[in-house]
Amino acid sequence: MYVSAGFIDLHIHGAGGTDVMDATKEALVTISDTILQTGTTSFLATTMTMSTQNIHKSLDNIDKNAKYLDGANIVGIHLEGPFINLSKSGAQDKRYIEKPNFQLIENYISKIKMITIAPEVDGAKEFIEFMNVKYPEIILSIGHSNANYSEAKKSFILGVTHATHLFNAMNPYHHREPGIIGAVFDSTVTCDIIADFIHTHPSTLELVSRVKKDKLILITDSMRAGCMKCGNYSLGGQSVKVKDGRATLSDGTLAGSVLKLNEALLNMYNHTSMSRVEVVEAVTKLPAQKLALKKGELKVGYDADIVIFDEKFSIISTIVNGEVKYKRG
Numbered sequence: 001m002y003v004s005a006g007f008i009d010l011h012i013h014g015a016g017g018t019d020v021m022d023a024t025k026e027a028l029v030t031i032s033d034t035i036l037q038t039g040t041t042s043f044l045a046t047t048m049t050m051s052t053q054n055i056h057k058s059l060d061n062i063d064k065n066a067k068y069l070d071g072a073n074i075v076g077i078h079l080e081g082p083f084i085n086l087s088k089s090g091a092q093d094k095r096y097i098e099k100p101n102f103q104l105i106e107n108y109i110s111k112i113k114m115i116t117i118a119p120e121v122d123g124a125k126e127f128i129e130f131m132n133v134k135y136p137e138i139i140l141s142i143g144h145s146n147a148n149y150s151e152a153k154k155s156f157i158l159g160v161t162h163a164t165h166l167f168n169a170m171n172p173y174h175h176r177e178p179g180i181i182g183a184v185f186d187s188t189v190t191c192d193i194i195a196d197f198i199h200t201h202p203s204t205l206e207l208v209s210r211v212k213k214d215k216l217i218l219i220t221d222s223m224r225a226g227c228m229k230c231g232n233y234s235l236g237g238q239s240v241k242v243k244d245g246r247a248t249l250s251d252g253t254l255a256g257s258v259l260k261l262n263e264a265l266l267n268m269y270n271h272t273s274m275s276r277v278e279v280v281e282a283v284t285k286l287p288a289q290k291l292a293l294k295k296g297e298l299k300v301g302y303d304a305d306i307v308i309f310d311e312k313f314s315i316i317s318t319i320v321n322g323e324v325k326y327k328r329g
Contacts, residue, residue, distance in 0.1 A: 052096075128158045
């Protein structure tokens with residue numbers, strides 16, 4: 001068996017049949033309890049592009065109820081949309097995409113830890129500059145974007161320091177126009193990736209692991225079908241069908257994932273040259289450092305979030321704040 005710090009998921013919408021956008025205490029409790037079986041002890045509750053009213057209801061619910069969770073801890077909010085590019089909306093609802101608007105998030109600024117944004121859209125430059133000056137602790141992440149190489153590189157200078165689910169919902173790498181992927185490869189910004197062999201091919205995982213090394217973080221982008229059986233679900237108010245581990249909208253667009261974080265570790269370990277320690281650090285030390293948390297390492301003074309797992313990354317026990325919260329039967 002192996003022991004490590006608890007896993008941290010920077011990007012998760014739901015699990016166990018519930019979603020952050022359900023905006024109920026019960027939904028957060030279910031997600032928090034369900035993902036313990038994946039070794040996850042901390043996560044960013046991730047929103048979707050929906051109406052301002054629905055986004056605010058979700059943010060209010062997180063603000064009110066996050067402290068009552070008894071499983072994995074919510075360590076902040078990841079605002080994925082609505083400040084994205086219409087042409088790269090992915091499974092985000094196009095009807096609710098809007099220009100970057102600080103007033104939309106002003107009342108929740110102390111809880112927001114990450115914002116996915118398309119830096120090329122109208123108003124994004126000013127928003128990024130403002131946030132970098134006033135709230136440099138909030139991670140600005142390029143994603144759901146059609147920025148070219150030059151625009152992406154300029155956004156890094158302005159204050160974008162991360163890339164959301166690299167390769168997905170962005171322009172593809174081309175040898176004459178490297179785009180966002182080329183800009184990320186040519187920089188020190190961190191990035192995250194969905195290692196489920198659906199969003200990314202094993203060869204792609206090996207490439208990005210070699211190029212980004214200790215700047216690579218693993219996420220799930222899990223929707224409400226996470227840790228559930230295949231069937232019909234929803235994401236951001238849209239119908240989703242899950243079949244053979246693949247979650248799609250009615251038009252075939254990928255709609256999040258049903259990936260478990262410990263499965264992402266196994267996939268990276270088996271299909272890339274990353275060592276066991278390196279893949280574990282991609283869900284512990286690196287995300288903790290990105291969020292400036294005293295988590296992610298087994299050190300004096302750090303939170304007692306601990307995971308015990310076997311050689312196949314199957315979770316045996318999950319400990320949160322020093323208490324055993326999950327034990328494999």
